[in-house]
Amino acid sequence: MRISTRSRYGMRLMLALGINENKKPVFLKDIAQSEGISEKYLSQIVIPLKARGVISSFRGAHGGYLLGKPASQIRLRDIIEPLEGDFCLVDCVKSSDICDKWEECATRDIWNEMSSLLLNYMDEFTLEDLIKKHRFKH
Amino acid sequence: MRISTRSRYGMRLMLALGINENKKPVFLKDIAQSEGISEKYLSQIVIPLKARGVISSFRGAHGGYLLGKPASQIRLRDIIEPLEGDFCLVDCVKSSDICDKWEECATRDIWNEMSSLLLNYMDEFTLEDLIKKHRFKH
DNA sequence: TTATATACTACTTAATTGATAGATTAAATT
DNA sequence: AATTTAATCTATCAATTAAGTAGTATATAA
Numbered sequence: 001m002r003i004s005t006r007s008r009y010g011m012r013l014m015l016a017l018g019i020n021e022n023k024k025p026v027f028l029k030d031i032a033q034s035e036g037i038s039e040k041y042l043s044q045i046v047i048p049l050k051a052r053g054v055i056s057s058f059r060g061a062h063g064g065y066l067l068g069k070p071a072s073q074i075r076l077r078d079i080i081e082p083l084e085g086d087f088c089l090v091d092c093v094k095s096s097d098i099c100d101k102w103e104e105c106a107t108r109d110i111w112n113e114m115s116s117l118l119l120n121y122m123d124e125f126t127l128e129d130l131i132k133k134h135r136f137k138h
Numbered sequence: 139m140r141i142s143t144r145s146r147y148g149m150r151l152m153l154a155l156g157i158n159e160n161k162k163p164v165f166l167k168d169i170a171q172s173e174g175i176s177e178k179y180l181s182q183i184v185i186p187l188k189a190r191g192v193i194s195s196f197r198g199a200h201g202g203y204l205l206g207k208p209a210s211q212i213r214l215r216d217i218i219e220p221l222e223g224d225f226c227l228v229d230c231v232k233s234s235d236i237c238d239k240w241e242e243c244a245t246r247d248i249w250n251e252m253s254s255l256l257l258n259y260m261d262e263f264t265l266e267d268l269i270k271k272h273r274f275k276h
Numbered sequence: 277t278t279a280t281a282t283a284c285t286a287c288t289t290a291a292t293t294g295a296t297a298g299a300t301t302a303a304a305t306t
Numbered sequence: 307a308a309t310t311t312a313a314t315c316t317a318t319c320a321a322t323t324a325a326g327t328a329g330t331a332t333a334t335a336a
Protein backbone atom coordinates (compact mmCIF):
# COMPACT_ATOMS: atom_id res chain seq x y z
CA MET A 1 0.00 0.00 0.00
CA ARG A 2 1.77 3.07 -1.26
CA ILE A 3 0.93 6.73 -1.53
CA SER A 4 0.72 7.69 -5.20
CA THR A 5 3.46 9.75 -6.83
CA ARG A 6 0.79 12.39 -7.41
CA SER A 7 0.53 12.96 -3.66
CA ARG A 8 4.27 12.78 -3.17
CA TYR A 9 5.02 15.20 -5.97
CA GLY A 10 2.15 17.41 -4.84
CA MET A 11 3.58 17.59 -1.34
CA ARG A 12 7.00 18.58 -2.64
CA LEU A 13 5.38 21.13 -4.92
CA MET A 14 3.49 22.71 -2.04
CA LEU A 15 6.62 22.81 0.08
CA ALA A 16 8.49 24.47 -2.79
CA LEU A 17 5.75 27.09 -3.06
CA GLY A 18 5.71 27.50 0.70
CA ILE A 19 9.40 28.24 1.09
CA ASN A 20 9.24 30.78 -1.72
CA GLU A 21 10.08 33.98 0.12
CA ASN A 22 9.46 36.04 -2.98
CA LYS A 23 6.00 37.31 -3.54
CA LYS A 24 6.55 36.67 -7.21
CA PRO A 25 4.77 33.64 -8.62
CA VAL A 26 6.98 30.63 -9.29
CA PHE A 27 7.17 28.94 -12.68
CA LEU A 28 6.20 25.31 -12.75
CA LYS A 29 9.14 24.80 -15.05
CA ASP A 30 11.54 25.84 -12.30
CA ILE A 31 9.97 23.64 -9.64
CA ALA A 32 9.87 20.72 -12.05
CA GLN A 33 13.54 21.19 -12.78
CA SER A 34 14.75 21.63 -9.23
CA GLU A 35 12.63 18.73 -8.00
CA GLY A 36 13.46 16.52 -10.97
CA ILE A 37 9.83 15.98 -11.90
CA SER A 38 8.23 16.08 -15.35
CA GLU A 39 6.74 19.53 -15.89
CA LYS A 40 3.80 18.11 -17.85
CA TYR A 41 3.01 15.69 -15.08
CA LEU A 42 3.23 18.43 -12.46
CA SER A 43 0.89 20.60 -14.51
CA GLN A 44 -1.78 17.95 -14.07
CA ILE A 45 -1.18 17.71 -10.36
CA VAL A 46 -1.64 21.42 -9.94
CA ILE A 47 -5.24 21.41 -11.18
CA PRO A 48 -6.97 19.64 -8.24
CA LEU A 49 -4.85 21.61 -5.78
CA LYS A 50 -6.03 24.82 -7.38
CA ALA A 51 -9.61 23.60 -7.22
CA ARG A 52 -9.14 22.99 -3.51
CA GLY A 53 -7.92 26.56 -3.11
CA VAL A 54 -4.46 25.82 -1.78
CA ILE A 55 -2.78 27.14 -4.92
CA SER A 56 -3.43 30.26 -6.95
CA SER A 57 -2.12 30.73 -10.46
CA PHE A 58 -1.33 33.48 -12.94
CA ARG A 59 -1.37 32.87 -16.65
CA GLY A 60 0.74 34.34 -19.38
CA ALA A 61 4.19 35.84 -19.26
CA HIS A 62 5.45 36.40 -15.74
CA GLY A 63 2.75 34.02 -14.61
CA GLY A 64 3.28 31.16 -12.22
CA TYR A 65 1.98 29.81 -8.95
CA LEU A 66 1.61 30.95 -5.37
CA LEU A 67 0.05 29.48 -2.25
CA GLY A 68 -3.68 30.08 -2.30
CA LYS A 69 -3.75 30.90 1.41
CA PRO A 70 -1.34 31.18 4.35
CA ALA A 71 0.64 28.00 4.97
CA SER A 72 -0.75 27.85 8.50
CA GLN A 73 -4.24 27.39 7.06
CA ILE A 74 -3.29 24.61 4.68
CA ARG A 75 -3.70 21.20 6.25
CA LEU A 76 -1.90 18.19 4.79
CA ARG A 77 -5.34 16.83 4.12
CA ASP A 78 -5.94 19.71 1.73
CA ILE A 79 -2.96 18.54 -0.26
CA ILE A 80 -3.35 14.79 -0.13
CA GLU A 81 -7.12 14.42 -0.45
CA PRO A 82 -7.51 16.21 -3.80
CA LEU A 83 -4.67 14.17 -5.27
CA GLU A 84 -5.43 10.80 -3.77
CA GLY A 85 -9.16 10.92 -4.23
CA ASP A 86 -11.28 10.52 -1.12
CA PHE A 87 -8.97 9.15 1.44
CA CYS A 88 -10.07 5.94 3.14
CA LEU A 89 -8.61 2.47 3.27
CA VAL A 90 -11.76 0.65 2.21
CA ASP A 91 -14.86 1.76 0.32
CA CYS A 92 -17.24 0.45 2.98
CA VAL A 93 -15.93 3.05 5.41
CA LYS A 94 -17.75 5.68 3.42
CA SER A 95 -20.91 4.06 2.12
CA SER A 96 -22.92 1.19 3.54
CA ASP A 97 -24.61 0.06 0.32
CA ILE A 98 -21.58 -1.87 -0.84
CA CYS A 99 -21.89 -4.68 1.67
CA ASP A 100 -24.93 -6.29 3.29
CA LYS A 101 -22.96 -7.09 6.44
CA TRP A 102 -22.07 -3.46 6.98
CA GLU A 103 -23.62 -3.20 10.41
CA GLU A 104 -22.26 -6.40 11.88
CA CYS A 105 -18.80 -6.41 10.31
CA ALA A 106 -16.03 -6.15 12.90
CA THR A 107 -13.24 -5.97 10.36
CA ARG A 108 -14.71 -2.77 8.95
CA ASP A 109 -14.06 -1.14 12.32
CA ILE A 110 -10.37 -1.92 11.92
CA TRP A 111 -10.09 -0.23 8.54
CA ASN A 112 -12.21 2.58 9.84
CA GLU A 113 -9.94 3.25 12.79
CA MET A 114 -6.83 3.04 10.68
CA SER A 115 -8.31 5.51 8.20
CA SER A 116 -9.15 7.84 11.05
CA LEU A 117 -5.61 7.75 12.38
CA LEU A 118 -4.35 9.06 9.07
CA LEU A 119 -7.12 11.59 8.59
CA ASN A 120 -6.61 13.02 12.07
CA TYR A 121 -2.91 13.40 11.45
CA MET A 122 -3.53 15.09 8.12
CA ASP A 123 -6.03 17.42 9.74
CA GLU A 124 -3.69 18.54 12.49
CA PHE A 125 -0.48 18.86 10.55
CA THR A 126 -0.21 21.98 8.39
CA LEU A 127 2.01 23.10 5.56
CA GLU A 128 3.49 25.59 7.99
CA ASP A 129 4.64 22.70 10.17
CA LEU A 130 6.19 21.08 7.14
CA ILE A 131 8.01 24.29 6.24
CA LYS A 132 9.38 24.56 9.79
CA LYS A 133 10.54 21.00 9.58
CA HIS A 134 12.26 21.81 6.32
CA ARG A 135 13.97 24.94 7.66
CA PHE A 136 15.17 23.01 10.67
CA LYS A 137 16.86 20.52 8.36
CA HIS A 138 18.54 23.20 6.23
CA MET B 139 -5.25 4.65 -1.41
CA ARG B 140 -7.04 1.44 -0.61
CA ILE B 141 -6.16 -1.69 1.29
CA SER B 142 -6.05 -4.61 -1.14
CA THR B 143 -8.79 -7.23 -1.18
CA ARG B 144 -6.11 -9.72 -0.20
CA SER B 145 -5.74 -8.01 3.17
CA ARG B 146 -9.46 -7.53 3.58
CA TYR B 147 -10.25 -11.14 2.73
CA GLY B 148 -7.33 -12.29 4.84
CA MET B 149 -8.66 -10.40 7.83
CA ARG B 150 -12.11 -11.94 7.46
CA LEU B 151 -10.52 -15.35 7.03
CA MET B 152 -8.52 -14.96 10.24
CA LEU B 153 -11.59 -13.82 12.12
CA ALA B 154 -13.53 -16.82 10.81
CA LEU B 155 -10.77 -19.13 12.03
CA GLY B 156 -10.63 -17.26 15.31
CA ILE B 157 -14.29 -17.62 16.18
CA ASN B 158 -14.17 -21.33 15.34
CA GLU B 159 -14.92 -22.85 18.71
CA ASN B 160 -14.36 -26.33 17.38
CA LYS B 161 -10.90 -27.72 17.57
CA LYS B 162 -11.56 -29.32 14.22
CA PRO B 163 -9.85 -27.68 11.27
CA VAL B 164 -12.11 -25.61 9.04
CA PHE B 165 -12.42 -26.22 5.31
CA LEU B 166 -11.49 -23.31 3.11
CA LYS B 167 -14.52 -24.20 1.03
CA ASP B 168 -16.82 -23.44 3.95
CA ILE B 169 -15.19 -20.12 4.78
CA ALA B 170 -15.20 -19.13 1.13
CA GLN B 171 -18.89 -19.93 0.92
CA SER B 172 -20.00 -18.21 4.09
CA GLU B 173 -17.89 -15.15 3.35
CA GLY B 174 -18.81 -15.05 -0.32
CA ILE B 175 -15.22 -15.17 -1.50
CA SER B 176 -13.71 -17.27 -4.28
CA GLU B 177 -12.20 -20.41 -2.78
CA LYS B 178 -9.34 -20.40 -5.28
CA TYR B 179 -8.49 -16.85 -4.44
CA LEU B 180 -8.60 -17.57 -0.72
CA SER B 181 -6.30 -20.52 -1.21
CA GLN B 182 -3.64 -18.11 -2.47
CA ILE B 183 -4.15 -15.76 0.44
CA VAL B 184 -3.64 -18.56 2.92
CA ILE B 185 -0.07 -19.28 1.79
CA PRO B 186 1.73 -16.15 3.10
CA LEU B 187 -0.31 -16.31 6.31
CA LYS B 188 0.85 -19.86 6.84
CA ALA B 189 4.43 -18.80 6.16
CA ARG B 190 4.05 -16.14 8.84
CA GLY B 191 2.88 -18.80 11.27
CA VAL B 192 -0.56 -17.41 12.02
CA ILE B 193 -2.29 -20.31 10.28
CA SER B 194 -1.67 -24.02 10.41
CA SER B 195 -3.06 -26.45 7.87
CA PHE B 196 -3.89 -30.11 7.46
CA ARG B 197 -3.98 -31.78 4.09
CA GLY B 198 -6.13 -34.57 2.82
CA ALA B 199 -9.57 -35.71 3.90
CA HIS B 200 -10.73 -34.06 7.12
CA GLY B 201 -8.02 -31.51 6.59
CA GLY B 202 -8.50 -27.76 6.85
CA TYR B 203 -7.12 -24.78 8.67
CA LEU B 204 -6.65 -23.63 12.26
CA LEU B 205 -5.03 -20.64 13.88
CA GLY B 206 -1.28 -21.18 14.09
CA LYS B 207 -1.11 -19.69 17.58
CA PRO B 208 -3.43 -18.18 20.21
CA ALA B 209 -5.42 -15.21 18.92
CA SER B 210 -3.94 -13.05 21.67
CA GLN B 211 -0.50 -13.55 20.14
CA ILE B 212 -1.55 -12.66 16.59
CA ARG B 213 -1.13 -8.97 15.88
CA LEU B 214 -3.01 -7.35 13.01
CA ARG B 215 0.40 -6.66 11.56
CA ASP B 216 0.97 -10.41 11.27
CA ILE B 217 -2.09 -10.59 9.06
CA ILE B 218 -1.72 -7.46 6.98
CA GLU B 219 2.01 -7.37 6.39
CA PRO B 220 2.34 -10.76 4.69
CA LEU B 221 -0.57 -9.96 2.41
CA GLU B 222 0.17 -6.34 1.66
CA GLY B 223 3.91 -6.76 1.22
CA ASP B 224 6.10 -4.63 3.45
CA PHE B 225 3.83 -2.01 4.81
CA CYS B 226 4.96 1.56 4.30
CA LEU B 227 3.49 4.48 2.43
CA VAL B 228 6.60 5.30 0.40
CA ASP B 229 9.65 3.27 -0.56
CA CYS B 230 12.09 5.86 0.77
CA VAL B 231 10.87 5.17 4.30
CA LYS B 232 12.65 1.85 4.17
CA SER B 233 15.76 2.39 2.09
CA SER B 234 17.79 5.52 1.52
CA ASP B 235 19.38 4.55 -1.82
CA ILE B 236 16.31 5.48 -3.80
CA CYS B 237 16.66 9.22 -3.42
CA ASP B 238 19.73 11.44 -3.12
CA LYS B 239 17.85 13.94 -0.97
CA TRP B 240 17.01 11.32 1.60
CA GLU B 241 18.66 13.08 4.50
CA GLU B 242 17.32 16.57 3.89
CA CYS B 243 13.81 15.67 2.71
CA ALA B 244 11.13 17.01 5.04
CA THR B 245 8.26 15.40 3.15
CA ARG B 246 9.72 11.98 3.82
CA ASP B 247 9.17 12.62 7.53
CA ILE B 248 5.48 13.07 6.86
CA TRP B 249 5.11 9.72 5.11
CA ASN B 250 7.29 8.17 7.73
CA GLU B 251 5.11 9.37 10.58
CA MET B 252 1.93 8.35 8.83
CA SER B 253 3.36 4.89 8.22
CA SER B 254 4.30 4.64 11.88
CA LEU B 255 0.80 5.54 13.00
CA LEU B 256 -0.55 2.54 11.11
CA LEU B 257 2.23 0.18 12.12
CA ASN B 258 1.83 1.05 15.79
CA TYR B 259 -1.87 0.42 15.61
CA MET B 260 -1.33 -2.90 13.87
CA ASP B 261 1.24 -3.89 16.47
CA GLU B 262 -1.01 -3.18 19.42
CA PHE B 263 -4.27 -4.54 18.12
CA THR B 264 -4.56 -8.34 18.18
CA LEU B 265 -6.83 -10.89 16.59
CA GLU B 266 -8.22 -11.50 20.07
CA ASP B 267 -9.33 -7.87 20.19
CA LEU B 268 -11.00 -8.31 16.83
CA ILE B 269 -12.79 -11.42 18.02
CA LYS B 270 -14.06 -9.57 21.12
CA LYS B 271 -15.27 -6.79 18.91
CA HIS B 272 -17.08 -9.33 16.77
CA ARG B 273 -18.70 -11.07 19.73
CA PHE B 274 -19.86 -7.75 21.08
CA LYS B 275 -21.64 -7.04 17.83
CA HIS B 276 -23.37 -10.45 17.69
C1' DT C 277 1.81 41.14 -32.06
C1' DT C 278 5.03 38.29 -30.02
C1' DA C 279 6.90 35.64 -26.38
C1' DT C 280 5.66 33.24 -22.34
C1' DA C 281 3.53 30.28 -19.19
C1' DT C 282 -0.79 28.24 -17.64
C1' DA C 283 -4.96 25.30 -18.97
C1' DC C 284 -7.08 21.75 -21.38
C1' DT C 285 -7.66 17.27 -23.86
C1' DA C 286 -6.28 12.97 -25.50
C1' DC C 287 -3.45 9.21 -25.63
C1' DT C 288 0.04 5.56 -24.22
C1' DT C 289 2.63 2.36 -21.64
C1' DA C 290 3.65 -0.42 -17.65
C1' DA C 291 2.45 -2.28 -13.40
C1' DT C 292 -0.73 -3.96 -10.27
C1' DT C 293 -4.99 -6.10 -8.80
C1' DG C 294 -8.18 -9.54 -8.60
C1' DA C 295 -9.11 -13.18 -10.03
C1' DT C 296 -9.63 -18.26 -12.83
C1' DA C 297 -8.06 -22.95 -14.29
C1' DG C 298 -5.91 -27.15 -13.93
C1' DA C 299 -2.52 -30.33 -12.26
C1' DT C 300 -0.30 -32.26 -8.07
C1' DT C 301 0.34 -33.91 -3.53
C1' DA C 302 -0.81 -35.67 1.03
C1' DA C 303 -3.91 -37.87 4.24
C1' DA C 304 -7.97 -40.40 5.69
C1' DT C 305 -11.57 -43.68 4.50
C1' DT C 306 -13.34 -47.60 2.15
C1' DA D 307 -4.52 -50.95 -2.48
C1' DA D 308 -7.88 -47.83 -4.39
C1' DT D 309 -10.59 -43.89 -3.78
C1' DT D 310 -12.05 -39.70 -2.01
C1' DT D 311 -10.98 -35.38 -0.12
C1' DA D 312 -8.90 -31.08 0.48
C1' DA D 313 -4.70 -28.51 0.57
C1' DT D 314 -0.74 -26.94 -2.55
C1' DC D 315 1.48 -25.49 -6.62
C1' DT D 316 1.90 -23.24 -11.20
C1' DA D 317 0.36 -20.69 -14.93
C1' DT D 318 -2.47 -17.56 -17.13
C1' DC D 319 -5.69 -13.66 -17.87
C1' DA D 320 -8.63 -9.56 -17.94
C1' DA D 321 -9.51 -5.11 -15.98
C1' DT D 322 -8.08 -1.34 -13.71
C1' DT D 323 -4.98 2.05 -12.13
C1' DA D 324 -0.70 4.63 -12.15
C1' DA D 325 2.52 7.30 -14.35
C1' DG D 326 3.87 9.87 -17.88
C1' DT D 327 3.77 12.07 -22.94
C1' DA D 328 2.17 15.06 -26.48
C1' DG D 329 -0.08 18.66 -28.59
C1' DT D 330 -3.31 22.43 -28.70
C1' DA D 331 -5.67 26.36 -26.80
C1' DT D 332 -5.81 30.37 -23.98
C1' DA D 333 -4.52 34.33 -21.31
C1' DT D 334 -1.21 37.98 -20.16
C1' DA D 335 2.85 41.02 -20.04
C1' DA D 336 6.06 43.40 -22.68
